[in-house]
Amino acid sequence: MPRITPISSREQVAEEHRHVADAVLGVFGRIRGPFSALLHSPKLAERMLGMVVFNREDCIVEPRLRSHAILAAVRERDSAYVWSAQVGAARRAGVPEATIDLLRAKGDVSGLGQDERDVVNLTRQLLRTNRCDYPVFNRLLGKYGAAWMVELVTVAHYFTVLSGVTNAFEVAVPEDGDQLP
DSSP: OOSSOOOOSGGGSOGGGHHHHHHHHHHHSSOOHHHHHHTTSHHHHHHHHHHHHHHHHTOOSOHHHHHHHHHHHHHHTTOHHHHHHHHHHHHHTTOOHHHHHHHHTTOOOTTSOHHHHHHHHHHHHHHHHSOOOHHHHHHHHHHHOHHHHHHHHHHHHHHHHHHHHHHHTTOOOOTTSOOOO
């Protein structure tokens, strides 16, 4: 049960901030998930929405590898809502069902391709220890460059922020959403 009243319509937002609710509606088609809590602070919600748009439209990390980082990050944070919301995006990006199952189980990624394995390991290391190994980091940096690395790490961590919001405010997972164990 949510810890605060979820905002689900623009009418629940003060008139001077309805443009933010309209922007959320423009991106998602409805107000849900972390934005049902974030809209209690419209200025923050507006800034957070910019990262959603960046992730969808401007991020140079290809969607398939980005999805590996996102799913690894939200699974490390045990965020049922964000997991549920991101599994569909991962499938559309071409992440195989077996990989989604493996990430859901926090399983051994040694059977994945080098890039996928490195992205997941880098993300897990950062979230578990706040550091990452030089070999993993250097392989990805050497192959993709500094801008790619900055975007990968930032997008993965953005989803941990969303995870923290949905976990703290107990945002409900849709009944038909992909479930965590």
